[in-house]
Amino acid sequence: MQFMLLFSRQGKLRLQKWYVPLSDKEKKKITRELVQTVLARKPKMCSFLEWRDLKIVYKRYASLYFCCAIEDQDNELITLEIIHRYVELLDKYFGSVCELDIIFNFEKAYFILDEFLLGGEVQETSKKNVLKAIEQADLLQEFQKVH
Amino acid sequence: MVVPSLKLQDLIEEIRGARTQAQEREVIQKECAHIRASFRDGDPMLRHRQLTKLLYVHMLGYPAHFGQMECLKLIASSRFTDKRVGYLGAMLLLDERHEAHLLITNSIKNDLSQGIQPVQGLALCTLSTMGSAEMCRDLATEVEKLLLQPSPYVRKKAILTAVHMIRKVPKLSNVFLPPCAKLLHERHHGILLGTITLIMELCERSPEALRHFRKVVPQLAQILRTLVTTGCSTEHSISGVSDPFLQVQILRLLRILGRNHEESSETMNDLLAQVATNTDTSRNVGNAVLFETVLTIMDIRSAAGLRVLAVNILGRFLHNSDRNIRYVALTSLLRLVQSDHSAVQRHRPTVVECLQETDASLSRRALELSLALVNGSNVRAMMQELQAFLESCPPDLRADCASGILLAAERFAPTKRWHIDTILHVLTTAGTHVRDDAVANLTQLIGGAQELHAYSVRRLYNALAQDISQQPLVQVAAWCIGEYGDLLLEGNFEEIEPLQVEEEEVLALLEKVLQSHMSLPATRGYALTALMKLSTRLRGDNNRIRQVVSIYGSCLDMELQQRAVEYDTLFRKYDHMRAAILEKMPLVEQGGPQVDEEAKESKEGAPAPTESQASQLLDLLDLLDGASGNAQHPPLLDPSPGGALVHLLDLPCAPPSPAPIPDLKVFEREGVQLNLSFIRPPENPALLLIIITATNSSESDVTHFICQAAVPKSLQLQLQAPSGNTVPARGGFPVTQLFRILNPNKAPLRLKLRLTYNHFGQSVQEIFEVNNLPVESWQ
Numbered sequence: 001m002q003f004m005l006l007f008s009r010q011g012k013l014r015l016q017k018w019y020v021p022l023s024d025k026e027k028k029k030i031t032r033e034l035v036q037t038v039l040a041r042k043p044k045m046c047s048f049l050e051w052r053d054l055k056i057v058y059k060r061y062a063s064l065y066f067c068c069a070i071e072d073q074d075n076e077l078i079t080l081e082i083i084h085r086y087v088e089l090l091d092k093y094f095g096s097v098c099e100l101d102i103i104f105n106f107e108k109a110y111f112i113l114d115e116f117l118l119g120g121e122v123q124e125t126s127k128k129n130v131l132k133a134i135e136q137a138d139l140l141q142e143f144q145k146v147h
Numbered sequence: 148m149v150v151p152s153l154k155l156q157d158l159i160e161e162i163r164g165a166r167t168q169a170q171e172r173e174v175i176q177k178e179c180a181h182i183r184a185s186f187r188d189g190d191p192m193l194r195h196r197q198l199t200k201l202l203y204v205h206m207l208g209y210p211a212h213f214g215q216m217e218c219l220k221l222i223a224s225s226r227f228t229d230k231r232v233g234y235l236g237a238m239l240l241l242d243e244r245h246e247a248h249l250l251i252t253n254s255i256k257n258d259l260s261q262g263i264q265p266v267q268g269l270a271l272c273t274l275s276t277m278g279s280a281e282m283c284r285d286l287a288t289e290v291e292k293l294l295l296q297p298s299p300y301v302r303k304k305a306i307l308t309a310v311h312m313i314r315k316v317p318k319l320s321n322v323f324l325p326p327c328a329k330l331l332h333e334r335h336h337g338i339l340l341g342t343i344t345l346i347m348e349l350c351e352r353s354p355e356a357l358r359h360f361r362k363v364v365p366q367l368a369q370i371l372r373t374l375v376t377t378g379c380s381t382e383h384s385i386s387g388v389s390d391p392f393l394q395v396q397i398l399r400l401l402r403i404l405g406r407n408h409e410e411s412s413e414t415m416n417d418l419l420a421q422v423a424t425n426t427d428t429s430r431n432v433g434n435a436v437l438f439e440t441v442l443t444i445m446d447i448r449s450a451a452g453l454r455v456l457a458v459n460i461l462g463r464f465l466h467n468s469d470r471n472i473r474y475v476a477l478t479s480l481l482r483l484v485q486s487d488h489s490a491v492q493r494h495r496p497t498v499v500e501c502l503q504e505t506d507a508s509l510s511r512r513a514l515e516l517s518l519a520l521v522n523g524s525n526v527r528a529m530m531q532e533l534q535a536f537l538e539s540c541p542p543d544l545r546a547d548c549a550s551g552i553l554l555a556a557e558r559f560a561p562t563k564r565w566h567i568d569t570i571l572h573v574l575t576t577a578g579t580h581v582r583d584d585a586v587a588n589l590t591q592l593i594g595g596a597q598e599l600h601a602y603s604v605r606r607l608y609n610a611l612a613q614d615i616s617q618q619p620l621v622q623v624a625a626w627c628i629g630e631y632g633d634l635l636l637e638g639n640f641e642e643i644e645p646l647q648v649e650e651e652e653v654l655a656l657l658e659k660v661l662q663s664h665m666s667l668p669a670t671r672g673y674a675l676t677a678l679m680k681l682s683t684r685l686r687g688d689n690n691r692i693r694q695v696v697s698i699y700g701s702c703l704d705m706e707l708q709q710r711a712v713e714y715d716t717l718f719r720k721y722d723h724m725r726a727a728i729l730e731k732m733p734l735v736e737q738g739g740p741q742v743d744e745e746a747k748e749s750k751e752g753a754p755a756p757t758e759s760q761a762s763q764l765l766d767l768l769d770l771l772d773g774a775s776g777n778a779q780h781p782p783l784l785d786p787s788p789g790g791a792l793v794h795l796l797d798l799p800c801a802p803p804s805p806a807p808i809p810d811l812k813v814f815e816r817e818g819v820q821l822n823l824s825f826i827r828p829p830e831n832p833a834l835l836l837i838i839i840t841a842t843n844s845s846e847s848d849v850t851h852f853i854c855q856a857a858v859p860k861s862l863q864l865q866l867q868a869p870s871g872n873t874v875p876a877r878g879g880f881p882v883t884q885l886f887r888i889l890n891p892n893k894a895p896l897r898l899k900l901r902l903t904y905n906h907f908g909q910s911v912q913e914i915f916e917v918n919n920l921p922v923e924s925w926q
Contacts, residue, residue: 045508081392111231119311
């Protein structure tokens with residue numbers, strides 16, 4: 001995976017994870033163009049589109065668009081599963097997640113993603129293990145607060 | 148007065164509460180000032196909160212570079228909270244371009260070696276997200292150490308970090324290749340998954356690594372087999388499919404290992420068939436695995452039956468109600484249509500149905516695929532579908548559809564009339580979307596089909612009378628009417644409604660085109676010239692034409708004006724030459740699609756000089772052959788005639804030995820023709836390959852076609868299986884068959900053929916000896 005973007009229906013960015021080195025300016029440009037392209041899609045269209053030399057896989061969950069850019073040899077259908085798994089993880093962590101959770105706890109959203117994907121690849125296929133890791137990290141954080 | 152800085156939640160609330168962009172900017176600028184101050188001399192314990200706020204603001208698009216050094220400080224702190232935010236900040240604010248990024252290398256090194264798992268996790272994550280080549284080189288050893296640590300949590304991250312490092316510094320492959328074998332024996336899914344990803348990366352960068360890892364194919368197969376058959380814990384399953392992420396990754400690696408490698412591919416055949424048939428396809432996850440299986444089957448050297456299975460799976464995908472699955476199916480079939488044409492052909496009806504998709508990206512693919520599936524035998528049916536599609540398709544597909552139809556028509560038109568009709572239909576339906584050369588192509592086509600001139604001009608006239616807005620159509624019609632106007636009035640054609648066309652009507656129509664604001668200048672030019680030509684084709688007096696011509700002598704358009712003046716002069720001063728100048732045009736030589744025909748002709752032209760040499764030789768051979776005459780006893784060559792032959796062969800224009808042997812037509816009956824092509828591979832002088840090609844230009848299919856052959860006893864003949872037993876009518880795909888003849892003694896070749904087939908409802912049997920076999924086929 002080259003990058004993942006989460007954005008609202010108004011085009012506001014909620015999360016950006018880049019797995020390729022790009023300048024700030026390039027990232028902004030890509031984000032702007034891609035958000036525009038995806039928001040212009042009609043509801044009955046398929047979840048895949050070709051954009052520049054990448055394949056874009058996107059899916060809308062309530063008011064949030066989850067958008068991944070994958071390479072030519074990557075499997076679009078499994079990318080949909082990756083997106084879905086991430087949403088499930090967020091849901092489990094926040095308890096019935098909604099966009100506001102991700103806005104007010106954006107750093108948590110990143111931490112969860114970083115336990116699921118690493119360097120653009122899936123690192124852990126067990127939901128349980130991912131959630132356990134987050135739990136442990138949160139505990140460590142709490143523990144250090146007290147002391 | 149010190150205004151206390153906001154907590155993150157409050158800041159976010161305030162930003163969201165801002166009603167205008169300006170207001171938002173104000174809030175953020177104020178807060179950033181606080182953050183800056185806090186970084187300078189605020190409480191270090193709260194630094195992480197300040198950075199978090201800054202990161203939020205950064206996501207909204209505001210500058211945050213002044214936070215970069217803070218990231219470093221936070222990472223270096225011993226508190227986990229600080230590290231968590233610091234590393235996140237590093238991933239978001241730092242990258243290779245910033246010199247600051249190298250400064251975290253030391254912190255990462257420390258954190259990796261301190262053995263606190265969550266901290267090691269953070270460090271590895273950051274390294275694999277934004278680690279530059281330099282950082283990777285510096286930290287490779289640390290990461291290597293972590294590969295063999297007991298904790299799976301750290302190991303799986305270390306493995307994927309290694310993947311990133313190899314991508315940045317390919318040389319590091321040497322470091323990370325050795326541990327792979329051992330890692331592959333792990334049972335932890337995360338470690339397995341990472342290892343497979345690592346192996347994929349190694350193999351794609353180095354052929355030696357690829358060779359090295361081929362030996363793990365059985366092991367990979369075993370892991371996959373276990374996942375598919377006995378399954379695994381529900382912990383890793385999605386909707387009953389065991390760890391689909393792992394399955395997909397294994398399939399990808401198998402693909403890389405089996406590509407271009409017969410042996411590896413063979414060991415995978417069974418497994419792939421098993422996965423393909425056992426996977427539950429009721430939900431996307433199963434289809435994702437199935438899709439990856441198909442991709443692997445098609446990319447390795449799989450058994451033919453398996454390839455057909457894969458294409459059929461894609462065909463089934465086309466019926467799936469999930470539009471995404473139809474999309475990947477169409478995309479994949481498009482990639483396969485050249486290499487596995489007949490397998491994909493079987494799904495042609497479904498593909499054509501997909502033209503009706505509402506999603507343009509699907510219908511576009513369906514269009515491309517449909518065009519690729521057009522061949523000689525289905526061209527009429529396919530063109531009907533495609534023309535129907537052209538009438539209703541979305542505007543952005545029109546141009547591609549039109550040019551696709553025209554191209555296919557050029558390649559496969561069964562008759563010229565059908566071809567003209569097809570082009571005409573395209574021009575009337577989507578005239579504005581056709582390519583510029585469509586006009587030239589059509590005029591060329593019509594010009595060359597003499598028997599269809601009357602038909603063409605009639606149809607074009609009717610079309611023009613209905614609609615003068617589609618420029619390419621108007622141009623062709625104008626040209627045609629100009630050239631064949633006489634046929635328009637006199638020709639009587641039963642198949643079209645008999646239309647009594649008056650001369651005046653024809654002239655009026657052309658004038659209408661000339662005057663219409665819809666006509667482009669080029670179109671006007673066509674119309675004017677056509678009118679001029681009609682002055683010689685029509686019988687009436689030319690007053691009307693002369694009038695028009697003289698009016699346009701003062702037209703503002705330079706080109707038209709010039710033409711009109713010239714034509715006017717033709718009337719006034721050179722009337723005696725007018726008829727000759729305006730005669731029917733000869734057919735113009737044209738490049739482009741005709742090139743194939745010309746190339747073929749020139750190829751067949753070149754061997755012609757050798758043919759005359761060959762025939763001289765054959766004459767001599769015939770004299771000798773006449774003496775024996777029996778196919779059982781191969782005639783022996785006399786040494787002295789051999790000498791005479793050698794002299795003839797020494798002729799200066801004799802071709803060198805590797806020159807192609809000319810083809811030989813050996814049989815023709817009622818449109819069924821048999822051709823022989825000869826190949827003498829230079830590396831094996833005793834071998835002769837003959838390819839027989841059976842073609843059928845008649846109106847009836849040839850079925851149950853069988854060709855048998857016999858050669859003299861001293862030669863060995865081997866017949867390979869023919870490409871088929873049916874030669875479809877009207878120039879459908881020919882049947883070809885390969886004969887291998889071993890002739891070590893260079894005995895003269897004699898060939899007897901026996902053909903049996905069904906044609907026009909009758910069974911045909913023909914037995915004959917092939918005459919005039921070229922000497923080069925056996926000498």
